Amino acid sequence: MGRQITLSPEAVIVDVSADSERGDGAHEVTRTLAYRRLAIVNVAFIGAKEAGDRHWVLVDAGIKGTAGLIRSTAARRFGNGARPAAIVLTHGHFDHVGVIETLAADWDAPVYAHPLEMPYLDGRSAYPPGDPSVGGGAMAALAGLYPTSPVNVGGHLRAFPADGSIPELPGWR
Numbered sequence: 001m002g003r004q005i006t007l008s009p010e011a012v013i014v015d016v017s018a019d020s021e022r023g024d025g026a027h028e029v030t031r032t033l034a035y036r037r038l039a040i041v042n043v044a045f046i047g048a049k050e051a052g053d054r055h056w057v058l059v060d061a062g063i064k065g066t067a068g069l070i071r072s073t074a075a076r077r078f079g080n081g082a083r084p085a086a087i088v089l090t091h092g093h094f095d096h097v098g099v100i101e102t103l104a105a106d107w108d109a110p111v112y113a114h115p116l117e118m119p120y121l122d123g124r125s126a127y128p129p130g131d132p133s134v135g136g137g138a139m140a141a142l143a144g145l146y147p148t149s150p151v152n153v154g155g156h157l158r159a160f161p162a163d164g165s166i167p168e169l170p171g172w173r
Contacts, residue, residue: 024076025069036073038062040139041095043070046169051078057168058084058109063098070103083107085168087156092120092127094147104156112166115159123152 019027026034026045035042041063047056056078062070074082087109090096100121104111111121119125127150130143160166164173 025073026077034077036069038066038069039095045074045077046172047078047084049077051082053079053082054085056082056084057166058087058103060090060096061087061098061100061103063095065098067099067102067106070099071106084109086166087111088166088169089113089117089121092117092151094127094149097121097151100153101151104153109156110158110168111153111156112158112160118157118159120150121152121157122154123150126150 015028022028024034026036028034032048033044033046035044039062041060043062043066044059045056046059056074058070058074074084084107087100087104087107089100089111092113100111103109113121120127127148129148130140130146132140132143134140134143166172
């Protein structure tokens with residue numbers, strides 16, 4: 001690993017008072033991009049506040065046991081019953097797909113992922129075990145203990161288009 005870059009306090013995006021006032025459990029980066037910290041991972045919410053049903057996108061699906069937290073943030077941010085237009089997975093590690101099966105089924109949402117991730121997301125294959133020699137630190141040291149079981153979002157799963165676009169997010173790649 002390289003060196004750590006120190007950021008000034010002005011570079012921190014969390015506005016605790018604004019986040020608290022909004023009351024949706026997320027940290028707002030811009031008016032159309034927010035994230036929620038769930039233990040060791042973040043999930044992102046892309047879409048305007050009060051966007052409504054099918055007018056926003058969830059990025060990643062946290063760890064097991066966080067579906068309620070994700071749903072409550074989505075409801076407070078986009079409106080009660082507002083389902084995402086899609087769920088985008090950055091990759092298939094356990095901390096990014098923990099509740100993907102539940103959310104994809106409950107919201108009947110397409111799930112986009114890179115084609116190389118498909119075997120880990122359609123139930124065909126377990127994820128390769130973590131490599132404790134990569135990255136350093138406590139998280140890397142524990143990598144061999146991370147769950148690797150495949151998830152299966154079968155009928156909801158879609159590969160990113162070859163051009164890297166995301167159909168439900170025009171202009172995003």
